[in-house]
Amino acid sequence: MRKIIEYLQARLKVVIGTCYVLLAGIVVFACIIDRTHAHTAEGRALPIFWSLFGFIAAVIIIGVARWYGHSGIMTREDYYDDHSAQDD
Amino acid sequence: MTSSFIHPALIMIVGALLIPFIRGPLRKPYLFLVPLLAFGAVISNSSLHGIFATYQFMDWRIVFGRIDKLSTVFAFIMAIMAMIGTLYGLHVDNAKEHMAAWFYVAGSFGAIYCGDYLSLFLFLEMMAFSSVFLIWFRRGEKSLDSGYRYILVHATGGVILLFGILLRYQAVGNMTFNLLDVHHPELYTWLIMIGFALNAAVVPMHFWLPDAYSQASFNGAVFLCAFTTKTAVYTLARACAGMDILVVLGVIMALYGVIYAIMENDIRKLLGWSIVSQVGYMVAGIGIGTELAIDGACAHAVVHILYKSLLFMGTGSVLYMTGKTKFTELGGLYKKMPGTMVFTIIGCLSISAAPFFAAYISKSMIITAGFESHLNWAAWLLMFGAAGTFLYNGLKLPYFLFFGKNNCSEETWAKAADPTWNMMMAMAAGSALCIIVGTFPGFLYRMLPYPVEYNPYTVYHLAETLQLMGFVALAFFLLKKYITPEDKICLDVDWFFRMGGRLFMWIASHPLQWFDTAWGEAYRAVGLRSLMTTSRFWSWFDWHGIDGVVDGFARSIRALGARVRILQSGQVQYSIYYAASFVAILLIAYVLSQLS
Numbered sequence: 001m002r003k004i005i006e007y008l009q010a011r012l013k014v015v016i017g018t019c020y021v022l023l024a025g026i027v028v029f030a031c032i033i034d035r036t037h038a039h040t041a042e043g044r045a046l047p048i049f050w051s052l053f054g055f056i057a058a059v060i061i062i063g064v065a066r067w068y069g070h071s072g073i074m075t076r077e078d079y080y081d082d083h084s085a086q087d088d
Numbered sequence: 089m090t091s092s093f094i095h096p097a098l099i100m101i102v103g104a105l106l107i108p109f110i111r112g113p114l115r116k117p118y119l120f121l122v123p124l125l126a127f128g129a130v131i132s133n134s135s136l137h138g139i140f141a142t143y144q145f146m147d148w149r150i151v152f153g154r155i156d157k158l159s160t161v162f163a164f165i166m167a168i169m170a171m172i173g174t175l176y177g178l179h180v181d182n183a184k185e186h187m188a189a190w191f192y193v194a195g196s197f198g199a200i201y202c203g204d205y206l207s208l209f210l211f212l213e214m215m216a217f218s219s220v221f222l223i224w225f226r227r228g229e230k231s232l233d234s235g236y237r238y239i240l241v242h243a244t245g246g247v248i249l250l251f252g253i254l255l256r257y258q259a260v261g262n263m264t265f266n267l268l269d270v271h272h273p274e275l276y277t278w279l280i281m282i283g284f285a286l287n288a289a290v291v292p293m294h295f296w297l298p299d300a301y302s303q304a305s306f307n308g309a310v311f312l313c314a315f316t317t318k319t320a321v322y323t324l325a326r327a328c329a330g331m332d333i334l335v336v337l338g339v340i341m342a343l344y345g346v347i348y349a350i351m352e353n354d355i356r357k358l359l360g361w362s363i364v365s366q367v368g369y370m371v372a373g374i375g376i377g378t379e380l381a382i383d384g385a386c387a388h389a390v391v392h393i394l395y396k397s398l399l400f401m402g403t404g405s406v407l408y409m410t411g412k413t414k415f416t417e418l419g420g421l422y423k424k425m426p427g428t429m430v431f432t433i434i435g436c437l438s439i440s441a442a443p444f445f446a447a448y449i450s451k452s453m454i455i456t457a458g459f460e461s462h463l464n465w466a467a468w469l470l471m472f473g474a475a476g477t478f479l480y481n482g483l484k485l486p487y488f489l490f491f492g493k494n495n496c497s498e499e500t501w502a503k504a505a506d507p508t509w510n511m512m513m514a515m516a517a518g519s520a521l522c523i524i525v526g527t528f529p530g531f532l533y534r535m536l537p538y539p540v541e542y543n544p545y546t547v548y549h550l551a552e553t554l555q556l557m558g559f560v561a562l563a564f565f566l567l568k569k570y571i572t573p574e575d576k577i578c579l580d581v582d583w584f585f586r587m588g589g590r591l592f593m594w595i596a597s598h599p600l601q602w603f604d605t606a607w608g609e610a611y612r613a614v615g616l617r618s619l620m621t622t623s624r625f626w627s628w629f630d631w632h633g634i635d636g637v638v639d640g641f642a643r644s645i646r647a648l649g650a651r652v653r654i655l656q657s658g659q660v661q662y663s664i665y666y667a668a669s670f671v672a673i674l675l676i677a678y679v680l681s682q683l684s
Binding site: 001026029037050054062 | 346347350351422423426429430455456459460464467471472475476479491546547548551552554555556557558559560561562563564567570571574575576577578579586
């Protein structure tokens with residue numbers, strides 16, 4: 001397993017290129033399948049709807065988590081310990 | 089007890105009590121055998137249907153064995169989990185830890201099979217008080233505090249549930265644990281729902297879960313991640329199916345857990361947030377309340393136990409071998425822990441609902457039920473949460489733990505290796521089950537409470553999943569620098585409780601202490617003097633007044649006694665003389681009175 005991973009790491013550009021090809025393949029697959037069983041009108045109308053949904057959802061989640069975390073929610077490790085020490 | 093019904097809780101309790109007496113080479117076979125017997129009992133019970141093992145206690149009918157499809161599917165997965173969890177911790181030498189885990193499992197079996205609120209309450213409390221030891225037995229720096237917070241929260245939840253149960257008994261006159269009238273909720277309906285919801289870690293009553301599970305022992309967390317929240321899901325499915333508010337709460341849980349998991353630096357706390365998020369799907373499914381949604385919630389509970397325990401076993405192995413749980417102290421572990429990495433990635437793919445892995449066959453049932461019930465907003469947001477699940481659990485966790493920058497110290501790196509054979513076997517079993525259930529869902533579907541007509545392996549569902557996963561992965565690799573773990577903790581709603589507690593302590597040690605001191609001084613200066621004056625007066629009054637009266641009376645009696653004593657000479661003739669004189673006086677007085 002270790003050797004396989006190191007082999008792929010040594011050829012990272014090829015791996016990344018393969019991933020992009022796979023993504024393109026998924027998009028093509030999504031375009032050619034029957035979409036009549038989609039739950040929503042958006043899913044039926046737009047072949048790559050879930051590709052866009054997934055990408056946009058991930059960007060929003062990363063953005064919200066970063067904004068929320070850096071607005072004071074993420075704090076130093078000893079935050080509660082410090083308060084305990086002060087109380088003592 | 090009906091002969092055909094065998095309660096697996098009884099097997100686990102008796103088994104737990106005997107553990108300290110089974111020592112040496114017999115211990116490991118014994119640890120394997122007892123959960124196996126409990127599993128056998130569950131299999132045996134699954135052929136039954138109805139009420140068993142009833143007991144009349146005062147006016148209440150206590151039901152220990154209510155068997156239907158809902159209780160059977162939950163008991164089945166709990167029994168499997170008891171075997172896997174015990175196998176994972178087979179080498180743990182601390183008998184008390186095994187006992188705590190088995191009492192915890194027994195509580196879960198008891199809650200699942202019971203048919204009345206009284207025994208349900210007792211079994212839930214048994215779960216709470218036994219599981220806290222799984223946190224304390226880690227003996228970590230913060231485990232004790234986390235355990236106290238855990239038990240405090242669950243005790244509060246227990247009291248709320250008990251209030252609900254008593255109010256319901258007063259209203260309806262029975263203790264039967266069945267579906268509540270969720271469309272016309274009374275106060276007791278809300279209280280019972282809140283009691284269950286707290287155990288299910290429903291936001292905002294969720295904060296105990298990431299806190300406690302991240303501080304539990306490496307194998308304790310494997311039990312914890314499976315039993316409390318899923319038993320709570322069972323109780324919600326039994327009593328609160330179709331309660332609208334649960335849809336809202338479930339969706340909030342699904343998203344809230346995602347955001348916190350993205351920010352989290354501790355690998356096991358990340359999984360704690362993941363539980364909050366995944367249980368959100370189940371809670372939402374129960375809230376939707378249709379047959380497909382309830383089936384979806386139950387199926388998701390079953391597969392969640394499989395993949396979440398697998399993930400906790402993987403991260404527990406990292407903790408067990410390295411002693412570390414933070415991304416900022418780990419990384420690049422594929423070189424040292426390849427077996428653990430493979431099993432953990434199977435868990436990651438399973439929770440991410442990848443095709444042929446566990447959650448693929450369950451999560452979409454709940455989302456489909458949302459669309460079919462015209463709750464599109466809920467279904468959309470749950471899909472949004474599914475994208476987040478793949479982001480933090482399918483990508484962030486394995487990437488930063490096994491492949492990303494190596495943050496290990498020399499000591500950590502030297503310790504890192506795949507764990508003991510039993511831990512590897514337990515992970516292998518969990519992985520196999522995740523793939524089997526995900527690939528061949530028919531067996532699970534047949535066990536669900538309602539007939540299942542859902543087929544997850546449609547071409548559209550496959551394309552939808554591949555698109556979602558592929559493009560979430562693209563976003564992750566483009567933006568991963570923005571979610572690189574930082575050596576920080578995340579404040580949550582427990583801040584209000586912790587700070588509230590500290591405010592109370594500050595008030596006690598500052599204003600109240602000052603007031604107490606001032607009051608003491610004032611009392612000494614003013615109160616004490618007046619008190620001394622008052623006491624001196626009462627002393628004088630006691631001496632001269634009360635004692636004077638009492639002593640004077642006593643002196644008078646004594647003087648009288650001295651005079652009367654003269655009459656008591658002890659000579660018979662004097663006594664006769666006095667008596668005769670007295671009688672004569674009486675006679676004369678009588679005659680005179682008659683004459684007049």
